[in-house]
Every structure is written in C-alpha cells, then in structure tokens.
Amino acid sequence: MIHHPFWKKTLWAALLTAAFAMTATGCGNQKDDSSTAGAGTSASQTEVGTTPEGGDTAPETSIFNYQMNDDGTISITGYNGTDTDLNIPSTVDSYVVSAIADHAFEANWNLTSVTLPNGLATIGESAFMDCGSLTSVSIPETVSTVRRAAFASCSSLTSISLPAATTTVMEEAFTGCGSLTDLTIASSTLEYDRWGLVEGAEPLAVTITCPSGSAIETWAAENGISTQPLA
Structure with missing residues (x-):
C-alpha cells in the first residue's frame, strides 16, 4: 500500500482552516451581541433618567421663598401668595422657620395683618418696611432680635x-x-436705641406698656412718652 503524505498534509491543512473560520465567526457574533447589549443598557439608563411626560416628580413647593440656614432651619425670603391676613406657618416643606430674612x-x-410663627427668633432688616396697609403684627414669645428698620414706614x-x-x-x-399708639415691651432690661418713637422734637402719641422700673419705663419718662405697667 502506497502512502500519500502530501494528500494527508493537504487534508489536515483544510481541516485546520475550516476550524479557524468557524472560531472566528463565533467570536464575531459574540462581539456584536456585546455591542448590542451595551447600547441597550445605555438606552435604559437614559430612559430612567428622563422625567416621563405628565409625571409628578417636582419637589414640594410653597408660596414662601426661603433659604437654608447652617443649623438646618430656614429663613423666609419672600412671599408669592395673595393673603392679606397672613399666618406664617412654623414649618415650610418640613423645615423649621427660624427667621424672616x-x-x-x-x-x-396687600398685607393688613401678620401672625409670625412660634419658634421664630429673628425679624430681619427692613423685613416689613413700607407695608403701608399693615395694621397689626403678632410676634411670638420666641423672637429675640428685631433688626434695623424692620417695621419702618408701616x-x-x-x-x-x-x-x-x-x-x-x-x-x-x-x-x-x-x-x-400701643407698644408693649415685656422685657425689663431692653434698652431704647433710636427706634423712631421720637422724630424731630415731638415723640409719637404712643403709650408703652412695660414692667415697672424697666429700662424702657425710665427712658419713656425722660422723653415725654406715656407708660402703663405691664400686668
């Protein structure tokens, strides 16, 4: 029997070529699948990140504008409502209101009366300045500071x-x-500092209700302003 080495080598080479072609084709398909999967993931992320039309994803809003304070409370910076008798809440969007900016x-x-919230500590500079229709303001027991011109020209x-x-x-x-005409000062130690009760030579026609022997009572007596004792 005659052997044909050349024929065997040729057949072996053909088999190797076919195997290589099949392997390359498989890799190519795998690469394409991977590319398609990546595109699908990207599309899905974009869809999740996009607000659906008509979706209710807006944050809670309020008729009050405010800014955050370092202690986690807020200061009211503005008002977008139309109430004339305004009752400012103690919290807005779950944040405690500690100041009027x-x-x-x-x-x-438009404001005719304002009730400030319990927990408020500060009424800011010119906070209610030029509110010409404002007749009364209710200030809570927690307010410690009334800044410059807070109620000027009311x-x-x-x-x-x-x-x-x-x-x-x-x-x-x-x-x-x-x-x-009616100013009540509950503190016995609060001292007058150019509040505007004396303008020019004449004081306002105001009666100050204050503790007997208080710093304000002494000042009022020296400046011709009537007082009455705080009950």
Whole structure:
C-alpha cells in the first residue's frame, strides 16, 4: 500500500482552516451581541433618567421663598401668595422657620395683618418696611432680635407687642409708624436705641406698656412718652 503524505498534509491543512473560520465567526457574533447589549443598557439608563411626560416628580413647593440656614432651619425670603391676613406657618416643606430674612416682605401693600410663627427668633432688616396697609403684627414669645428698620414706614401699624425674650431692637425699627399708639415691651432690661418713637422734637402719641422700673419705663419718662405697667 502506497502512502500519500502530501494528500494527508493537504487534508489536515483544510481541516485546520475550516476550524479557524468557524472560531472566528463565533467570536464575531459574540462581539456584536456585546455591542448590542451595551447600547441597550445605555438606552435604559437614559430612559430612567428622563422625567416621563405628565409625571409628578417636582419637589414640594410653597408660596414662601426661603433659604437654608447652617443649623438646618430656614429663613423666609419672600412671599408669592395673595393673603392679606397672613399666618406664617412654623414649618415650610418640613423645615423649621427660624427667621424672616432682610427685606422679605418689604413694600407689600396687600398685607393688613401678620401672625409670625412660634419658634421664630429673628425679624430681619427692613423685613416689613413700607407695608403701608399693615395694621397689626403678632410676634411670638420666641423672637429675640428685631433688626434695623424692620417695621419702618408701616404707616398704618397701630399696635405691636415685643415679648420678654426680645433682647435686641435695632435703630429705626418703628421710624415712620405715625399711627402707632400701643407698644408693649415685656422685657425689663431692653434698652431704647433710636427706634423712631421720637422724630424731630415731638415723640409719637404712643403709650408703652412695660414692667415697672424697666429700662424702657425710665427712658419713656425722660422723653415725654406715656407708660402703663405691664400686668
């Protein structure tokens, strides 16, 4: 029997070539599948990240504008509502309201009365300045500071009461409040500092209700302003 080495080598080479071609084809299909899967993942992520039409994903909103404070409370910076008798809540969007920011309600002529929330500590500079229709403000026992010109030019304001916790009232707080006739000062140590109760040579026609022997009673007596003892 005659052997044909060349024929065997040729057949072996053909078999190797066929095997290589099948392997290459398989790899190519695997690569294409991987590429398709990657594209599908990307599309899915884009869809998840896109707000669906009509979806309710907007954060909770309020008629009050505010800014965050370092302690996690907020300061009211503005008002978008139409209430004339305004009751400011103690929390907005679950955040405690600790301050009315500078100029927050300035020149809001729609306001006729304001009730400030319990827990409030500070009324900012010019916070209610030029609120010409404002007749009354209810200030909670927690307010410690009334900043400069907080109620300046509230020409219709007739009465206001500052609690015992109020240790600072800055200058011009009541400048231009010509209708103010009733001011209550509950603190025995709070001292007058150019609040605007004396404008020019004449004091306002205001009666101050305050503790007997208090710093404000002494000041009022020296400046021709009537007082009555705090019950």
